[in-house]
Amino acid sequence: MxxxxxxxxxxxxxxxxxxxxxxxxxxxxxxxxxxANCTLCGSCxxxxxxxxxxxxxxxxxxxxxxxxxxxxxxxxxxxxxxKKVSLELASKAREIADTLGERVGAVILGGKVKHFCDDxxxxxxxxxxxxxxxxxxxxxxNNYTGILTGLIMKYKPNIVIFxxxxxxxxxxxxxxxxxxxxxxxxxxxxxIKDGLLLQTRPAFGGNIxxxxxxxxxxxxxATVRPNVMKVSNPDTSxxxxxxxxxxxxxSKAKRIIIKEVVKTTKEGVKSLDEADIIISGGRGMGSSxxxxxxxxxxxxxxxxxxxxxxxxxxxxRPRSDQVGQSGKTVSPxxxxxxxxxxxxxxxxxxxxSDTIIAINNDPEAPIFDIxxxxxxxxxxxxIPALNxxxxxxxxxx
Ligand SMILES: Cc1cc2nc3c(=O)[nH]c(=O)nc-3n(C[C@H](O)[C@H](O)[C@H](O)COP(=O)(O)OP(=O)(O)OC[C@H]3O[C@@H](n4cnc5c(N)ncnc54)[C@H](O)[C@@H]3O)c2cc1C
Numbered sequence: 001m002x003x004x005x006x007x008x009x010x011x012x013x014x015x016x017x018x019x020x021x022x023x024x025x026x027x028x029x030x031x032x033x034x035x036a037n038c039t040l041c042g043s044c045x046x047x048x049x050x051x052x053x054x055x056x057x058x059x060x061x062x063x064x065x066x067x068x069x070x071x072x073x074x075x076x077x078x079x080x081x082x083k084k085v086s087l088e089l090a091s092k093a094r095e096i097a098d099t100l101g102e103r104v105g106a107v108i109l110g111g112k113v114k115h116f117c118d119d120x121x122x123x124x125x126x127x128x129x130x131x132x133x134x135x136x137x138x139x140x141x142n143n144y145t146g147i148l149t150g151l152i153m154k155y156k157p158n159i160v161i162f163x164x165x166x167x168x169x170x171x172x173x174x175x176x177x178x179x180x181x182x183x184x185x186x187x188x189x190x191x192i193k194d195g196l197l198l199q200t201r202p203a204f205g206g207n208i209x210x211x212x213x214x215x216x217x218x219x220x221x222a223t224v225r226p227n228v229m230k231v232s233n234p235d236t237s238x239x240x241x242x243x244x245x246x247x248x249x250x251s252k253a254k255r256i257i258i259k260e261v262v263k264t265t266k267e268g269v270k271s272l273d274e275a276d277i278i279i280s281g282g283r284g285m286g287s288s289x290x291x292x293x294x295x296x297x298x299x300x301x302x303x304x305x306x307x308x309x310x311x312x313x314x315x316x317r318p319r320s321d322q323v324g325q326s327g328k329t330v331s332p333x334x335x336x337x338x339x340x341x342x343x344x345x346x347x348x349x350x351x352x353s354d355t356i357i358a359i360n361n362d363p364e365a366p367i368f369d370i371x372x373x374x375x376x377x378x379x380x381x382x383i384p385a386l387n388x389x390x391x392x393x394x395x396x397x
Pocket of ligand 1: 281282283284285307308309310311322323324325326327328338339340341342343344345346349359360361362365377378379380
């Protein structure tokens, strides 16, 4: 078991040499040779056009399972900072690792990332596994998958948790497929039961909550939605051990080329899942044009506009702005629900908000059950009036 070159099929094309991030393949006499530092990451297998590389990872026995230790998180970066969801994952990983008596590892990939280690250490990370390379500044599926798979093969973590962001949802399944192990996507809860990771997630359209365990393979892997785990108070006195893994990336050997990064949020405005203030509209808004009054209010108080599923289904707003069970989970400081009835599927996505204000003309609407402040009235009168008052008051300060 391991990795093998099928000599009859190998043409010595060297594509595998370029694809290997760990510089563990060379070509001699027109045949590829795997070196001892191979991590079995599988990048070469994916790129080989001639099926000339066979990779077989051994099935794990009970004894092998106990070789896997520590709780890892994948740290997602946004430009010059750590994304909030990574702090949520670090805080949760600390809790899980304490229950298991294990350490917390954080994988950070990018151009220059060493300076992030102290920041993430404060949230309970013991070891930062960093890889710095100019070709990792932008996310690239193949490079990130190869490196992460290689690190997992080398250090054998017990658990690996990814954010269920666009990036995490692309990366985690690739790593799982590469390792031929399972992955529980979109978890809303993680805990330890009988030494195993209990991964809780909605199933059958949210009608039941499923508890999933992974008893036979390692690592146990899950993605977790942003804003469902709480960020712990940082301990700035903590330091993390840094383990740096150098890689060689041939920028010309990219199989995926990012041509353009298109930002959907305005410059300086936070995305929906990181916003401090969200003003959401539902079916009560009546049309896509009517959302203009929510955008005006959002401009006044530096907020972001969200939406209920009914309004998305009506074609008034994009699905990426949907809050709720089948949309995003948010936890802003202030959530203003306008013309939203507050069905349970909407509530699960926003009830973690610090303060909830509901505007609805039906005094019996369930949204009032969870609102800190409720305004019973016509939103087309209330919102413009509220905006005018806020503008007056803000201009005075
Ligand atoms: C599996 C599944 C997943 C789902 N996922 C989600 C999800 O992620 N997010 C989500 O939101 N929903 C989700 N839903 C749908 C959810 O059950 C509701 O149908 C939806 O949230 C209703 O949206 P709404 O509150 O905008 O519309 P409605 O329930 O129709 O409520 C509209 C409200 O607007 C009020 N109103 C009307 N006119 C005015 C006015 N002029 N001024 C003030 N108030 C006014 C009404 O009194 C009413 O309370 C899901 C459903 C299922 C089955």
